Amino acid sequence: MTTATEKIVTTIAGVEIWTESFGDPANPGILLIMGAMNQGLFWPQTFCEELANAGFLVIRYDNRDTGKSSTINYSINPYTLDDMAEDAIAILDAYKLAKTTVIGMSMGGYIAQLIGINYPSHVDKLILLSSSPDQRPYMYSLQGTYMGQFPLSPPCEDYLFQLAQASFYMPKTPEEVVKSTLDSWHSIHSGSLPFPEQEMTMLIKESMARMENPMAVMNHGAAVGNSPDRLKTVQQIKAPTLVLHGEFDPVLPIDHGQYLADNIEGAQLVKLDMGHLFPPTMSQLMAEHVINFIKS
Secondary structure (H helix, E strand, O other): OOOEEEEEEEOOOOOEEEEEEEOOOOOOEEEEEOOOOOOHHHOOHHHHHHHHHOOOEEEEEOOOOOOOOOOOOOOOOOOOHHHHHHHHHHHHHHOOOOOEEEEEEOHHHHHHHHHHHHOHHHEEEEEEEOOOOOOHHHHHHHHOOOOOOOOOOOOOHHHHHHHHHHHOOOOOOHHHHHHHHHHHHHHOOOOOOOOOHHHHHHHHHHHHOOOOOHHHHHHHHHHHHOOOOOOOHHHHOOOOEEEEEEOOOOOOOHHHHHHHHHHOOOOEEEEEOOOOOOOHHHHHHHHHHHHHHHHO
8 A cells, every 4th residue: 555645735825735645755746636625535545546656646635625724714815716726836836846747626627727727837737537617507507597608518407406405405413414425426426337335435424524614615616606717718728638527427518528628739538437426436447547648
């Protein structure tokens, strides 16, 4: 097993970010940026270890307002995706990584795009997993104001229905929180692999034990909603880019990944047999895609 090392990185703005690294610090770096409302733990440890064993320094971290990182009073200190990109740059600086491969999933992919756009000298290669250049179809659909006014697809109707159903039920006990969270993960899972219920249950329980303020994650929705789309600006990305996207993604349908591949010069698109969830059972396959792309 690869040894993991924890480190707290403090940004210029005073935000403390929990990070965990796998592998030799002298190796080329890979920064993993998780999606909205989820801790860095949801990058499967087996995935991190596969990459580290292939000769990389792999860093996963808790975005602000998740896990062991700082919680923010959003009404006093509002922030956007640009601020979250600055958090990522602070991590790269703390680990003395001048240039690295940046991998972002979902909202983490939004942040990764901004790093590619605004901090190109820090990026060796870019990998966008289950992501999009435009969060508005999703955000407007949640608010009930999506009227087909954007070029990319909204979430699937079944997924939106399940979200609406869940909003009527507020879990009261830790057991109910686990079940509710498990149900939400299940709603974004698809493809031929079975839902990894045991692995996800363990991750949910572990994440619950290390969150200071469970409601702080809601700030991510505000940060995303207060950030502009990147439909045009992704064309500025010059780093070699791999787009990995679930063919059955109910949250950000496949045309979101296709748009990224079509509008980032030279980008490759690989369609995966999955939904929006990166199941731990796909760690080896996902690592193979990443390693082959970086070493190509």
